[in-house]
Amino acid sequence: MVDHRTPVTARLALGALAVLLVGCGTVDGAAVPGEIDVRTLDVGSYTTAPADIEAGRKPTDGPILEGLRMAGAVVFPREVDSTLSHNWGSDVLDTPRRTSDVSAISNVNLPVLERHRMIVGFDIAEGSQAFDKAKPAIETDARVTRVVLLRFPGKETAATAARDLEATDFGVSPDNQPVPIPGYPAAHAHWRPGIKTIGATFAHGExxxxxxxxxxxxxxxxxxxxxxxxxxxQVPLLDQFTPTAPDRIAELPRDPDDLLRRTLIPGPSNQQIAISSREFSAWIGRASRHYRPTEPEELGAAWDRGGVDAVANSYSTTLFRFRDDVSATAFGTTWQETLSTAAHPVAAPDDVPGAQCAERREGKALTRCYVSYRNYGAFVSGAEATGVRQQAAAQYALLANAQ
Structure with missing residues (x-):
């Protein structure tokens, strides 16, 4: 059996994000009754004009957009096993090479993925212990579950690919033995006796x-x-998922729920940016749960109460859509009240209603601010506090201008 210990190479949802590049700024819009005039805010050179997201379409966007749809169809292992409380990462796998390099798929299976014209994948891993890159999981008593969804161009191709993936992986070691899976006679699985891991594949539709x-x-x-x-x-989730026809994937909308245009981006609003799953993308519906914070518990509870149903990320900006404005505000309050001992509150941008900011106490400098406008909330972050406060003001203005 092949060793599948490679960690998921994905950024965590609320981790330190890359600093936004500064571009030319514009401040649009006038105040409506009961709201501030956002033209008066100090936004530095950040833009506050909603971007034309479709204008940035790139040939590489389609498979990633399909992968983001699949993010809402993958099972969260912790929903099956509550001991898997630690997120080891999740991400779109946009090429066969990346799939074989960083997912549960063995690297010996790259030819199989290429031969069967894999379109895109989505990878999620969760464990009963925090991931420790200095110590292989196999050397611990951790429970680990990793699930990868792989999209192929047709049911027959998927079924054949599942068999071939298993056969190639099985053939790596002469000690591997087949394992029947209760209730799933069509599943292919194997293990190496005496080793506490198992690999399995199962085709369902495409x-x-x-x-x-x-x-x-x-x-x-x-x-x-x-x-x-x-x-x-997993199977019921796949039953609810409708794969996009291969010849229509290139037409998938880049901003399916109108979130990216509300999210602060570096540079002018007319620039063209390729979709990148963890840098410039929208995660809609159930897929947004890949950004749900698990620590502290209070913040995850505030997320649940707030009914978050969509998330967009744009470099160092992460935007959330809540059920209502009260929930968007409450989430920011909970974040500020549950800061870790490694952070402390700092001054928020002037005149931005309800804005809150914090700074890391030790190590590499990082400032993060949270702003909310109506039922939207957003984090912005960076190494330079003044610039981050300008980002926060610009994000608030952008949300107002995007209405």
């Missing part, structure tokens, strides 16, 4: 579910039951 699980002990029956439990939760 998608293949690839799984890698680690158990505290080499209990093959327990691992097979865990694979079945994942499929029990």
């Amino acid at each position: 998608l293949v579910v690839s799984m890698f699980l680690q158990h505290p002990t080499p209990d093959i029956d327990a691992m097979a039951r865990r694979v079945a439990a994942i499929l029990d939760a």
Whole structure:
């Protein structure tokens, strides 16, 4: 059995983000009754004009946009196993090479992915312990579940790909043995006796579910039951997902729920930026849960109460759409009240209603501010406090101008 310990190379939702590049700024719009005149805010040289997102369309966008749709169809392992409380990362896998390099798919399977014309994948991993890049998971007693959805151009192709992925992985070691999965006779699985991991694939329509699980002990029956439990939760989600026809993927909207145009971007509003899953993209509906904070618990609870149903990210800006304006404001208050000991509150930008900012106490400088406008809330961050406050003011103005 191939060793699948490579971590998911994805940024965490509320982690330190890249500093925004400064571009030429404009301040549009006049105040409506009960609101400030955003033209008076100090936005520095940041733009506050909503961007024409479709104008930036690139040939590479389509598969990533389909992968973002798939992000809403993948099972969250912690929903099946509550012990998997630590997020090890999630991301779109936009090429066969990247899929074989960083996901649960073995790198020996690159030819299989290419031969069967893999379109895109989505990868998620969660564990019972925090991920430690200095110590391989196999050397711990952590429970780990990693799920990869792979999209292929047709049901027959997907079914063949699932068999070939398993056969190639199985052939790596002469010690590998097949494992039946309870309730799923069409699933392909294997393990190496005495090793506490299992790999499995299962084709469902045009998608293949690839799984890698680690158990505290080499209990093959327990691992097979865990694979079945994942499929029990995953298959209904796939039944609700409608894959985009391969010849229509290039036409998928870049901003399907009108969030990116409300999100602060570097430079002028007419610039053209390619979709990048963790730098410039929108995560709609259930997919937005990949940005739900898990620590502290109070912040995750505020997210749940707020009914977040869409997230957009643009470099160092992350925008959330809440159920209502009260929820958007409450989330920021909870964030400020639950800052870790590594951060402390700092001055917010002048005249931006409800804005809140914090600064990291130690290590590399980082300032983060939260602003809300109506039912939207956003984090902006960077290394230079004055610039971050200008970003916060610009994001507030942009939200007002985008109405």
